[in-house]
Amino acid sequence: MTRKAACVLPVVLALSAALHADGRISAPAVPSDIQVDAGYKPFFRGHAVGTQNYICAPAATQSGVDWLMIGPQATLFDDDLDQVATHFQSTNVYHGDAIEATWQHSRDTSAVWATKVKGSKDSAYVDPDAIEWLLLRVSGTQTGPAGGDKLTRAVFIQRVNTVGGKPPAGECTVAALNTRKLVRYEADYYFYE
Numbered sequence: 001m002t003r004k005a006a007c008v009l010p011v012v013l014a015l016s017a018a019l020h021a022d023g024r025i026s027a028p029a030v031p032s033d034i035q036v037d038a039g040y041k042p043f044f045r046g047h048a049v050g051t052q053n054y055i056c057a058p059a060a061t062q063s064g065v066d067w068l069m070i071g072p073q074a075t076l077f078d079d080d081l082d083q084v085a086t087h088f089q090s091t092n093v094y095h096g097d098a099i100e101a102t103w104q105h106s107r108d109t110s111a112v113w114a115t116k117v118k119g120s121k122d123s124a125y126v127d128p129d130a131i132e133w134l135l136l137r138v139s140g141t142q143t144g145p146a147g148g149d150k151l152t153r154a155v156f157i158q159r160v161n162t163v164g165g166k167p168p169a170g171e172c173t174v175a176a177l178n179t180r181k182l183v184r185y186e187a188d189y190y191f192y193e
Contacts, residue, residue, distance in 0.1 A: 029062035050074025052165035067167035094140030108148020131165035
């Protein structure tokens with residue numbers, strides 16, 4: 001078994017269980033503060049494997065520095081371990097060129113940007129050694145150059161089932177200013193229309 005398959009297989013099996021018999025995607029169980037409003041249904045999902053990226057930067061802390069999140073870099077896979085999307089940070093031309101979380105479909109290159117609505121660290125759901133679960137609202141969409149629109153109907157995105165990704169412990173000092181750390185993480189992303 002490849003390393004990719006060994007990392008992704010357990011979660012993909014869990015994702016497979018989230019399908020209805022008719023092929024529809026079931027919404028995941030989440031803390032109440034990050035539930036999507038009634039009336040919205042998941043239409044696309046993928047399991048992300050990648051990094052949460054940090055830089056040691058000036059901050060309003062006792063030491064004057066702290067780890068600053070500079071964005072994710074991940075690949076999303078479907079139940080068959082095929083790549084379905086990439087996740088990164090980019091400028092959203094539809095939101096004043098703000099730098100926002102971005103997902104781009106691997107086949108039709110449609111893209112969506114989203115911003116955080118709420119996060120949850122509820123210990124009944126979220127591993128204390130993992131980044132928080134999120135509810136995000138889509139702030140911009142773009143069709144692919146050939147009219148691809150697989151992701152453009154998204155209104156909300158949830159990040160759930162996180163593993164890892166937290167800022168590095170310690171190590172950020174004035175002497176380490178501008179040091180970058182790529183911290184491995186996994187998560188499931190659900191897209192709602």
